[in-house]
Amino acid sequence: MIVSVVYGGTPEERGPSEKNAKDIAEALKTKGYSVHLIQFGKDIILKLREVSTDIVFLCVQGRGYGDGTFQAMLEVEGIPFTGSGMRAASIINDKILCKLLFDRYNINTPKxxxxxxxxxxxxxxxxxxxxxxxxxxxxxxxxxxxxxxxxxxxxxxxxxxxxxxxxxxxxxxYIKGHFYTAGIYEGKNGCTSLPVVEGLDLDHPDAASLKEDSLITFTGAYGIKESSLSPELNSQIQQMALQVYKITGAMDLCRVDFMLSQDNTPHVLEINAVPGLKKCSLMPLSAELAGIRYEDMIEDILLSAVKRR
Missing domain, CATH: 3.30.1490.20 (ATP-grasp fold, A domain)
Structure with missing residues (x-):
């Protein structure tokens, strides 16, 4: 099978997209796939045809790229790809539309x-x-x-x-509390909910504390900490993530981010249809905690998309 891993995006997201793509390409090569690493451009369809692409592993990010734009191009051309389709991707990449969905389905989210x-x-x-x-x-x-x-x-x-x-x-x-994230992907045995983990901004370790109002960002060095929440609260967060996955029409994979307030109430912040997938990203680190090899998760995501061909 010939897999084209396509990366690119807005100036802010182009670099992270390329890093994701390189790790994904290496993982697929170790699994025996023929892999091409291709940067998104106006001639992207021609490039995909030139290498006889069977399926695209989609890594493009941002407006005009992973917001349904590239997905629509691939759907029109009949080229299979990983992740959410055009309609779901366009919804997921608009935080305002997502908020409307959260409210419609009574999913707790900040005012x-x-x-x-x-x-x-x-x-x-x-x-x-x-x-x-x-x-x-x-x-x-x-x-x-x-x-x-x-x-x-x-x-x-x-x-x-x-x-x-x-x-x-x-x-x-603003919700004062701690940042948690829950990853979901389609594996061999159906939908896999990864462990709930706390995201840590290693460049600004105090940002995750309750001592001051500050944003937790993941633009530099970051890591995770295994959740110390009760089994009931972990389960609640996973169920909320799964509900978000379903109502948005997401496919193959997603990551849902939460803020847990001081009274232990989870608030959904957003869903990411093209989450970071380099080895040190939040979702692969969570998979590692569950004993899932990075290469196995990447292949599972690919094969989930292959099933829809």
């Missing part, structure tokens, strides 16, 4: 609202009504890009940075 650029420029939005602190997020961005913590009215100018990515943007109540 949120939409802010337009006009409201921001005219200072006509009721920030006090939402409440400080809150987080301003660019709906189509991932990888902790386009996100700012607004602790007080003095921080409102930071919102301008978020509008550089998107408009309108998402405003979300």
């Amino acid at each position: 949120w609202d939409i802010l337009t650029k006009e409201q921001y420029k005219n200072n006509s939005y009721d920030y006090e009504g939402l409440g400080y602190p809150f987080v301003a997020k660019a709906p189509t961005q991932g990888g902790s890009f386009g996100i700012e913590l607004i602790k007080s009215p003095e921080d409102l100018p930071l919102i301008e940075k978020v509008f550089a990515f998107d408009s309108p943007i998402l405003l979300e109540s």
Whole structure:
């Protein structure tokens, strides 16, 4: 089987996408697949045809790439690929659309609202009504890009940075607590829920503490810590992740991120349809805790997509 691992994305996400693709390509080679590592470009379909691609392992990220754009191109051309289809990918890559789904299906998520650029420029939005602190997020961005913590009215100018990515943007109540993540992928025996783990920002270890309001980001060195939560709470988080996976129409794999508040209430932050899959990413590290070899997980994801051909 000829597998083309395609990477690329917005300037912010291109580098991480390439790192994911290189580790995935090496894993598939060790499993005996014929692998081509290809950068996304306007001639991507031609490149895929030139190497007689049987299936694409999709690693592209960001708006105009992994947000349903590349998925739609592959669907039109009849080329199989890993991960969610065009419709699901377009929903998952829009945080505002996801929030609407979470509310519709009564999935606990932080209080949120939409802010337009006009409201921001005219200072006509009721920030006090939402409440400080809150987080301003660019709906189509991932990888902790386009996100700012607004602790007080003095921080409102930071919102301008978020509008550089998107408009309108998402405003979300800040949840003081700990960051947890739950990965899901389709394996040989059906849907596999990986262990719930706590994400650690190793560059800013104090960010994960309850001592101060701060954002936990994963743009530098990061790791995980095995969950010390009760079995009941771990199960609740896994079930919530599985529900998010199903209602968004995700396929093959996803990672669902949570904030656990001080009263131990899990709040869904977002779902990632193209999660980081380099060996040191959150989801592979979680799989390692479960005794799942990196190469086996990558092959399982590939074979899940092959079944739909």
